[in-house]
Amino acid sequence: MSMSDLFKEATARTEADVPYSRPGTPGGVRIQHIGFIGLGAMGYIMARNLAVNREARPPHSPPVLVWNRTASKAEKLAKEVGESKIRVAQDIEQIARDCDIIITNLSNDQVVKEVYEKLAAELQSSTHNKILVETSTIYPTLAGELDALFSSLPNVNLITSPVFGNPAVADKAQLLIVMSGDYRSKKEIAYLLVPAVGRKVFDLGGNIEKAPTFKLIGNSMILGTLEVLAESFTLAEKSGIGSSLVLDLVKDILPAPTTVAYADKMVHDKFDGSVGFAIDGGIKDASHIRRLTAEHNSPMPNIDVAHQHMITARAIHTAQKAAGKQEYETLDWSGIVAGTRVAAGLDAFDSRKHLNVVRVEKEED
Numbered sequence: 001m002s003m004s005d006l007f008k009e010a011t012a013r014t015e016a017d018v019p020y021s022r023p024g025t026p027g028g029v030r031i032q033h034i035g036f037i038g039l040g041a042m043g044y045i046m047a048r049n050l051a052v053n054r055e056a057r058p059p060h061s062p063p064v065l066v067w068n069r070t071a072s073k074a075e076k077l078a079k080e081v082g083e084s085k086i087r088v089a090q091d092i093e094q095i096a097r098d099c100d101i102i103i104t105n106l107s108n109d110q111v112v113k114e115v116y117e118k119l120a121a122e123l124q125s126s127t128h129n130k131i132l133v134e135t136s137t138i139y140p141t142l143a144g145e146l147d148a149l150f151s152s153l154p155n156v157n158l159i160t161s162p163v164f165g166n167p168a169v170a171d172k173a174q175l176l177i178v179m180s181g182d183y184r185s186k187k188e189i190a191y192l193l194v195p196a197v198g199r200k201v202f203d204l205g206g207n208i209e210k211a212p213t214f215k216l217i218g219n220s221m222i223l224g225t226l227e228v229l230a231e232s233f234t235l236a237e238k239s240g241i242g243s244s245l246v247l248d249l250v251k252d253i254l255p256a257p258t259t260v261a262y263a264d265k266m267v268h269d270k271f272d273g274s275v276g277f278a279i280d281g282g283i284k285d286a287s288h289i290r291r292l293t294a295e296h297n298s299p300m301p302n303i304d305v306a307h308q309h310m311i312t313a314r315a316i317h318t319a320q321k322a323a324g325k326q327e328y329e330t331l332d333w334s335g336i337v338a339g340t341r342v343a344a345g346l347d348a349f350d351s352r353k354h355l356n357v358v359r360v361e362k363e364e365d
Helices: 003-017 041-052 071-081 092-098 109-123 140-149 167-171 183-193 210-238 243-253 257-267 279-295 301-322 333-343
Strands: 034-037 064-067 086-088 101-104 130-134 156-160 175-181 198-203
Touching: 003 198, 034 041, 034 092, 041 064, 041 071, 041 086, 041 101, 041 167, 064 071, 064 092, 071 086, 092 109, 101 109, 101 183, 109 130, 109 140, 130 183, 140 156, 140 210, 156 183, 156 210, 175 183, 175 210, 183 198, 210 243, 210 257, 210 279, 210 301, 210 333, 243 257, 257 333, 279 301, 279 333, 301 333
Parallel strands: 034 064, 034 101, 064 086, 101 130, 130 156, 175 198
Antiparallel strands: 156 175
8 A cells, every 4th residue: 555545545534533524624725723731640741742743733833832730840851852842831810811722631520610710800891802621520510510601702702522532542642532612612622632642532512511411421331331340250269260260251251341451450560640540530530421411310329339339439539648558649540459459358358368269169079
């Protein structure tokens, strides 16, 4: 296959994964100033990928302006990719003033609300067009509250755009991107984020609360899978089968990359949340899912159990930290298996301490 054919194939695949026609650019390529707020495990990688992707940042584009509550993370990113591609903002207000597109990726609903209140206050007098892109996992009604903050500002559009994928997926720019809100803004941001940050966009329409709802439904499937895996591996340990054999079975009958990756973490006690998804975030998401199920009278008992098992795991990890005996500073949400292990009388985080029950067949006389 020739290089031109490869290019056509890649272009066709990208176009199919973005549910909008490519935005027009009268008078040439529009140079936009991008701002990014929140450089956690996911935000750091997303901002980096935006900064280094040529399609997202045409020649002569200004550096991506970043801000993080812990300034050292922003400084680290600027050093990693160079100040020609990343520049550190003095504060959130500077990003509001200087940037045309402002992307946020934040830890929880309260932080999201605080950041957007600061943005809204700074943008009250703005006469320039701004697009705000909220990529965190938030409760749907918060999206409506954020939208109301900017309803009186005709030059500001907010879209919700949560993403699916862990840091390893983000590193490969393979995130799944969900969008809801203003059509023209979604169209513009879709081509900014794909393929720089993600590989596909799900369009949830104009209701800004739909994308956060979709994200919680997706996370319920992931969390439910984690709970089933945790229970199965624990039973395998107690019955003398061993979790390694069950991991092989998972690879054969449930070969989804995310499922296999989390299964491998559980079996090999790889619970480092600094390179995964911190269990605090998992508990927050589970709380949101449970609230959503209550509002819609749609029970998810599996999520109720998973929520309790994550709390158990966090409680054990917190006690270990207090005693200075923890292996990881931050616990990954695959540590949910600790909840099922201790309920079955096993060690929470060290499977080497498990005393497997070996079944012996009774010989006939």
